[in-house]
Amino acid sequence: GQNIDQPTEMTATEGAIVQINCTYQTSGFNGLFWYQQHAGEAPTFLSYNVLDGLEEKGRFSSFLSRSKGYSYLLLKELQMKDSASYLCAVRDSNYQLIWGAGTKLIIKP
Amino acid sequence: SAVISQKPSRDICQRGTSLTIQCQVDSQVTMMFWYRQQPGQSLTLIATANQGSEATYESGFVIDKFPISRPNLTFSTLTVSNMSPEDSSIYLCSAGQENTEAFFGQGTRLTVV
Numbered sequence: 447g448q449n450i451d452q453p454t455e456m457t458a459t460e461g462a463i464v465q466i467n468c469t470y471q472t473s474g475f476n477g478l479f480w481y482q483q484h485a486g487e488a489p490t491f492l493s494y495n496v497l498d499g500l501e502e503k504g505r506f507s508s509f510l511s512r513s514k515g516y517s518y519l520l521l522k523e524l525q526m527k528d529s530a531s532y533l534c535a536v537r538d539s540n541y542q543l544i545w546g547a548g549t550k551l552i553i554k555p
Numbered sequence: 556s557a558v559i560s561q562k563p564s565r566d567i568c569q570r571g572t573s574l575t576i577q578c579q580v581d582s583q584v585t586m587m588f589w590y591r592q593q594p595g596q597s598l599t600l601i602a603t604a605n606q607g608s609e610a611t612y613e614s615g616f617v618i619d620k621f622p623i624s625r626p627n628l629t630f631s632t633l634t635v636s637n638m639s640p641e642d643s644s645i646y647l648c649s650a651g652q653e654n655t656e657a658f659f660g661q662g663t664r665l666t667v668v
Contacts, residue, residue: 476653476654477654479656479657486664487661487662488647488659488660488661488662489598489647489659490659491656491657491658494656533597533598535657541586541653542600542603543588543600543649543657545597545598545600546597547596547597548596548597550595
């Protein structure tokens, strides 16, 4: 079956750095996505990786290793507004998105 | 990027009734999806809305309960039929191209009483 694993919850301090890991097993691979979702709102797109390596976008970076079925989202200089759930999703061979359960990130002052 | 307008944003409905949710995209897209999300949980795919043909439903979801229309490449509707309190959830429309990220509508928060 298809499976995406990510931690349920993480806590970090304002101004610090946090890394959210995601491992996946899917039928084929056509890219990995990270989304941010604040409570009561729809998910918003953060990053997309299809080749191995690091993609940097401001305070957020995402890394992919296809051979290991592994990705992480790195958030730097954490702000209180970064408190949200972070969803990892993989597009499979049918171009369907397979979603992880999400990681709830709690930022403390 | 695509901008998706979804409505209604929320509704409170009586059990046994039906609600139709609309999703309008500001550009033509290949793929449109309907999801359900329970509070604190991840997204569950209901179906893929196919333009000009019947939707493709995931296991546990059937056309009689969740009829879907997609008359063109920018618009889709999801109907939640014969509602019960168990249907209370957030329903999300998503759209995109095969090789791009998926965009989401604002979501519809449905409460069935």
